[in-house]
Amino acid sequence: MTTRLVASGLSKSFSGTTVVDNVSFTVDAGQIVGLIGPNGAGKTTLFNLLSGVLKPDSGSLAVNGVDATSLPPYRLSRLGLVRTFQLARELDKLTVLENVQLAARDNTGETLAGALFRPGAARAAERATTTRAREVLALVSLSAHESKPAATLSGGQKKLLELARCLMAEADTILLDEIAAGVAPHLVEEIAVLIQRLNRDHGKTFVIIEHNVGFIRNLSSRVVVMASGKVLAEGSFDHVAADPAVVASYLGQAA
Ligand SMILES: Nc1ncnc2c1ncn2[C@@H]1O[C@H](COP(=O)(O)OP(=O)(O)O)[C@@H](O)[C@H]1O
Ligand SMILES: [Mg+2]
Structure with missing residues (x-):
């Protein structure tokens, strides 16, 4: 299977506080990976590291088999990875x-x-x-x-x-940071259907940060849960939802 993205031991601190702490995970082609976790878990900062907006303090990143550590966003885009930006x-x-x-x-x-x-x-x-x-x-x-x-x-x-x-x-991997947040319910459904269609018919791989747990459950082939800068759990939605540490840190609040 083709691997789109490999993050290895990514870390980032701001003024001595570690916000992304030794995060490693892999995204294979064709996946829709959900990235969830409480506010302040470091999800957006991780996206900034993956998309070249921020440089990691340590760790490495590979995109489509090419070392992409510390490359700026336009270079990552050419390697095949983009994230949404607020207009x-x-x-x-x-x-x-x-x-x-x-x-x-x-x-x-x-x-x-x-x-x-x-x-x-x-x-x-x-x-x-x-x-x-x-x-x-x-x-x-x-x-x-x-x-x-x-x-x-x-x-x-x-x-x-x-x-x-x-x-x-024309990137093959797209990072979406809270694309459904603050969006009217009928459009949330339209966005979910669109992501599925882009995945199935256009070969796009996605990593999506979203607080809407139903949205994540419906779309994700795999879920990564972050808390306090670290990966707390990963696997199918049902697998992570049954993990007591995940329930305690995050899903318990949502339920
Ligand atoms: N540029 C920055 N400078 C200082 N602190 C930051 C910066 N960006 C994020 N943080 C802090 O990092 C932590 C994680 O933030 P963030 O990655 O936005 O979390 P999430 O997206 O999971 O809610 C928060 O405590 C936030 O205040
Ligand atoms: Mg965020």
């Missing part, structure tokens, strides 16, 4: 379509040399990017909104746009 405020005024176009892996149409010396090729590349952006918007059911400024979307639609930007980057 930057400066992109609010741009349209939905423009937001997706800007996430394209190679914006050849925008290089100055290309525009000056090979205008035909630059225009062709731009057309290809636009075609692909429209395909991605269709996948996430935002086609009808392509001309609207991103700022006018609902919270749930913005989450779909964040996911569309990830898809535009």
Whole structure:
């Protein structure tokens, strides 16, 4: 089986406090891995380490078999791993379509040399990017909104746009940090169905942080539970849900 992601002994401290503490886990191609744990467990910090937003103090990371330790996000994206980012405020005024176009892996149409010396090729590349952006918007059911400024979307639609930007980057592994949080229930269901479809029909591998336990139970092939910066348990949802340490630290509160 192809391995998408191997984290080995990742650690990160802020001002002497260890927030991610010697975390190791593997994600195989085709999995949807749920990452759960109480607030402050270090889940988002771990995502920041996996996506190159933060450099680990120690430990290593491999993406699709290539050492990716301490690489910046754009290099990780080229190796095949991206995470969703909240839409930057400066992109609010741009349209939905423009937001997706800007996430394209190679914006050849925008290089100055290309525009000056090979205008035909630059225009062709731009057309290809636009075609692909429209395909991605269709996948996430935002086609009808392509001309609207991103700022006018609902919270749930913005989450779909964040996911569309990830898809535009053509990575095979996508990290989703609380994509269902604060989203209207009908859109939560739509997002769950979309993740399943992207996994099944488009070969995308996911790691999803989510507090909605039902969402995790329905989607995840495997669950990793974090508490106080460490991996507390991992396995099937039913396996971790039956673990007394997990119940005590997390699921017990939710129930
Ligand atoms: N940049 C930072 N500087 C200092 N402390 C941080 C920083 N980022 C996160 N933390 C702390 O690390 C801990 C884990 O945070 P986080 O990774 O966001 O947890 P989770 O996503 O599981 O809720 C928290 O105590 C948080 O305050
Ligand atoms: Mg978090």
